Structure formats: structure tokens, C-alpha cells
Amino acid sequence: MTAPSVLVLYNxxxxxxDHPDANxxxxxxxxxxxxxxxxxxxxxxxxxxxxxxxPQPLLDALRRDRPDAVFNLFEGIATQTSTExxxxxxxxxxxxxxxxxxxxxxxxxxxxxxxxxxLAASGVPTPDYFIVDALPVPRWGHDWxxxxxxxxxxxxxxxxxxxxxxSQAQLEAQAAHTLATYGPPVIVERYIxxxxxxxxxxxxxxxxxxxxxxxxxxxxxxxxxxxxxWAVYTFTAKWHEQSDEYKAAPLKFPVDLPAAxxxxxxxxxxxxxxxxxxxxxxxxxxxxxxxxxxxxxxxNPNPYLNSITLVDGLKxxxxxxxxxxxxxxxxxxxxxGVAVPAGAIxxxxxxxxxx
Numbered sequence: 001m002t003a004p005s006v007l008v009l010y011n012x013x014x015x016x017x018d019h020p021d022a023n024x025x026x027x028x029x030x031x032x033x034x035x036x037x038x039x040x041x042x043x044x045x046x047x048x049x050x051x052x053x054x055p056q057p058l059l060d061a062l063r064r065d066r067p068d069a070v071f072n073l074f075e076g077i078a079t080q081t082s083t084e085x086x087x088x089x090x091x092x093x094x095x096x097x098x099x100x101x102x103x104x105x106x107x108x109x110x111x112x113x114x115x116x117x118x119l120a121a122s123g124v125p126t127p128d129y130f131i132v133d134a135l136p137v138p139r140w141g142h143d144w145x146x147x148x149x150x151x152x153x154x155x156x157x158x159x160x161x162x163x164x165x166x167s168q169a170q171l172e173a174q175a176a177h178t179l180a181t182y183g184p185p186v187i188v189e190r191y192i193x194x195x196x197x198x199x200x201x202x203x204x205x206x207x208x209x210x211x212x213x214x215x216x217x218x219x220x221x222x223x224x225x226x227x228x229x230w231a232v233y234t235f236t237a238k239w240h241e242q243s244d245e246y247k248a249a250p251l252k253f254p255v256d257l258p259a260a261x262x263x264x265x266x267x268x269x270x271x272x273x274x275x276x277x278x279x280x281x282x283x284x285x286x287x288x289x290x291x292x293x294x295x296x297x298x299x300n301p302n303p304y305l306n307s308i309t310l311v312d313g314l315k316x317x318x319x320x321x322x323x324x325x326x327x328x329x330x331x332x333x334x335x336x337g338v339a340v341p342a343g344a345i346x347x348x349x350x351x352x353x354x355x
Contacts (some may be wrong), residue, residue, distance in 0.1 A: 004333055004340060005045040007067040008036050009058065009087065009098075012050035015078045023239040025078045031306045034352050035071055038325045041348040052077050055090060062094060069332040070098035071325075075302060076110075081152060084302060085110060097336030099328040101301040105277040109301035112151045113185055115276060119296055122275040124268060126296045127287075129189035132179065137172045137188075145191040147232065148174040150182035154300065156235040158182050161245070164191055164230040192287035192295050196220040196233065197255065199265065200303070200310045201273040202281045205327035205334075212273045214266035215313025217286075221252040253312040265294055272299050280328055283309070322348045 010032045013025045032048060039046040047067070051058050051074070070091055076084030089103040101109070108115055119126045128142045131151075140146055144166045150158035158178060165171045171188065178186045197217040204213060222231030229248070237245040257265070269284040276282070276299045283303035287295045303310070311321050326347050330340060 003043050003045050003344065004068040004338055005047070005065070006039050006069050006071055006329055007061065008032055008039065008046065008048040008071045008073060010048070010050050010073040011075050011077060011083075012052040013078070014052050025075075027304070027306075028073060028075060031073055031304070034306060034321070035073065035325055038322050038348055038351055039071065039329060041346075041351055042322075042326055043345045044329065051087075053080070055087070058087070058090070062096060066096070068097075068338050069329060069336055070096055071329060071332070072098040072100045073305065081110065081154075095336075097332045099332045100280050101278050101282060105279065105282075105301045108276050109278075109282075109299055110152055110154070112149065112187055112298065115299055116187065116189075118275055119272060119299070122271065124272050124275065124296050125294060127190040127192055129187055132175050132186040132188060133184045135172075135176060135179070137168075137175045140168060140171055140188065142190050145230070146171060146188050147191045148178050149187045149189070150178050151185045151187050153182060155304075156233055156238045159232065159234045160236070161228070161230055161232070161234060163234070164232055191230075191232075192289050192297075193231075194287050194289040196222065196231070196297075197257075197265065197286045197288065198283055198307075198309045199269045199286060200281065200283050200307075200313045201269050201278070202324070203279065203331070205331045212270050212278075213317075214269050215310070216253070216316040217255055217257065217262075217265065218309035218312060219252040219255040221250050223248045251308060253309070254316065261288075261292065268294050268296060272296050276301060280331060281305075281310075281324075283307075320347075320349070321352050322350075 010028050015022045015025050036046055036048050049061055074087040085103050085107045088106050091098045092103055113131055116126060116129055130138060145164050148163050162174055165174050175186050197219055199217045200215045201212045220233055233249060234245055236243050237249040240246050272284045273282055278301050283300045285297040287297055314320060314324055333340060
């Protein structure tokens with residue numbers, strides 16, 4: 001048979017390189033390069049397409065040479081982040097199968113307000129919170145510190161050291177700043193002191209529906225909380241490699257976590273994956289407080305695919321980045337009714353450095 005065709009779709013960056021948020025957008029190129037390399041080496045007929053403010057090139061490509069599946073790496077336009085959902089919805093409208101979460105899950109993941117409501121209503125432990133749509137800011141009725149977050153950003157955009165507040169006056173000032181910078185709504189939630197884990201959840205190709213797998217977690221090994229320097233994964237800590245905050249928040253893998261604790265953690269992240277409606281893969285960020293209780297901070301239905309947290313988790317499971325890319329593609333093809341005979345496609349080995 002002719003090898004299936006796969007289009008690698010991604011967001012062409014729109015921010016200038018000197019923009020403070022540019023790093024979170026331009027890293028897409030590394031992911032595209034690696035995915036394209038794996039799919040091509042495996043034997044798929046592979047093309048790639050970057051789009052930004054105009055979806056017409058995607059429509060043209062789908063009409064001109066409709067692929068059997070799309071490998072969806074589109075994260076949305078930095079100046080119009082809701083387009084992350086729009087691209088997936090467009091593919092669904094045109095009945096083109098694609099990798100990753102469906103549009104509904106992507107929409108929910110972008111809306112931290114609705115996600116918090118759904119997690120809490122579903123019995124998933126998540127920190128106490130309230131929502132600020134406009135000034136004045138209500139009184140905070142829970143323990144301090146609290147943390148102030150923009151509701152529609154990801155990649156730690158809008159998270160700063162000043163996001164953690166210890167008084168009503170600080171809360172009001174930070175909420176006003178966040179509203180003015182990113183628009184409403186803003187989430188205020190109880191800051192959980194303790195360990196932070198990032199747990200990737202996957203649906204292995206061919207596994208029984210409804211059985212997502214929690215990979216071994218990575219820990220953000222923060223230095224201890226101290227006045228003026230909170231153990232929080234800010235934009236600076238995540239993206240600015242030369243900064244003190246970045247150096248104070250190293251990633252640790254493997255982690256020291258007893259089997260019983262991991263079993264509890266796995267149940268919580270698997271439930272989070274299901275209630276948000278995720279598919280194929282997602283990442284759940286969790287804090288563990290001093291008593292050992294876990295609290296879900298966020299569910300990311302479109303995480304960075306080249307993340308070392310994912311690569312390490314796959315390795316611990318006896319898999320690899322290359323195999324994972326293949327399995328995602330095979331799952332999308334299967335959803336489109338394309339079965340790939342055994343042996344028709346090979347899994348590249350050691351193709352991507354570090355995988």
C-alpha cells in the first residue's frame with residue numbers, strides 16, 4: 001500500500017524576537033523539526049505547514065492534497081491564543097483526523113476558570129479559589145499566601161514572583177495589574193507550599209478506551225520558599241535560562257516518591273485527564289503539601305511535546321520519543337479509518353538526541 005500521508009501543522013510565530021514572551025512561542029520550531037524527522041524516517045509521506053493570522057493556507061492545503069492525518073502542533077497565535085482551539089475545530093469540521101486533544105478539551109484547558117469549576121465539581125482536589133472579573137477585588141477568605149493567575153494564558157505567561165501575595169493590599173494590586181495586562185478573568189487561589197510535580201498522561205495506541213496511563217513524574221526542585229523569592233514556576237523560571245529564577249527551579253527526574261503516593265497521584269491525574277475530555281496526551285501539574293495531600297494546579301491538554309518531562313517519562317516506561325510520535329500518528333490514522341499493516345512503517349531508533 002502507499003504510505004499514509006501526514007501533515008505536520010504548527011503555529012508560525014508572530015512575536016518579534018525581542019518580545020518578552022517570544023521564547024514561549026519560538027520553541028515550536030524544535031518540536032516541528034523533530035516530529036517531521038521522525039515521521040519521514042518512519043516512511044510516512046510527510047509535509048509541514050506553519051500558519052498564523054490567516055487560516056486560508058491550511059484550507060488550501062487540505063483541498064489541494066488532503067492528508068490522511070494531521071500531526072497537530074498548533075499552539076495558537078500568541079496575539080490571538082484562542083486560535084489553538086479554532087485550528088482543531090476546523091479540522092474536526094472538515095473530518096480530518098489529527099493527533100492530540102479534541103477542540104472541546106483544548107477550549108476547556110485554555111479556560112482555567114471552567115477547568116477549576118469542573119475539577120472541583122468532579123471531586124478532583126484543587127486549591128481553594130475565587131474569580132475576579134472586575135475591580136474591586138473581593139476579600140480573600142482563605143489562608144495566605146494566595147497566587148494570582150490570568151485565566152486564559154499558558155506557558156507560565158503572566159506568572160511572576162509578584163503573583164504570590166500575602167495580604168489583601170498585595171492581592172488587590174496584583175489582581176489590578178493582571179486584569180490590566182491580560183484582561184479578565186483572573187483566578188486567585190490558595191498557594192500550596194510543598195513539592196510540585198508535572199505528570200504526563202498518555203493513551204497508548206491500541207490500549208482499551210478509558211485507560212490513560214500516568215507516566216513517572218518530574219519534580220520542579222525549587223529552592224525553599226523565602227521572602228521575595230517564592231517556589232513558583234514563573235515565566236522567567238521556565239524560559240530565561242540565564243536567570244537566577246531558572247537556576248533555582250531545576251527539573252528533577254527520577255523523583256523520590258513512595259509507590260503508595262505515586263498510586264494516589266496517578267489516580268488523581270488520570271481522573272483529571274478524563275474529566276477535561278483529553279485524548280492522546282496531556283500534562284497535569286500538581287502540588288503535594290506538607291501533609292502528603294495532592295492538589296491539581298492545572299491540566300494542560302496541549303503541552304510542549306519536546307519536554308524533557310515527557311521524554312523521561314516515556315523512557316521510564318520503556319518507550320521513546322520516536323515511538324510516541326509514531327503511536328500518536330497511528331491513533332489519528334485509525335480514527336480516520338486508515339489501518340497501517342504491520343511492518344509497513346518502521347519506528348526510528350535513536351533519531352532524536354536525548355530521546
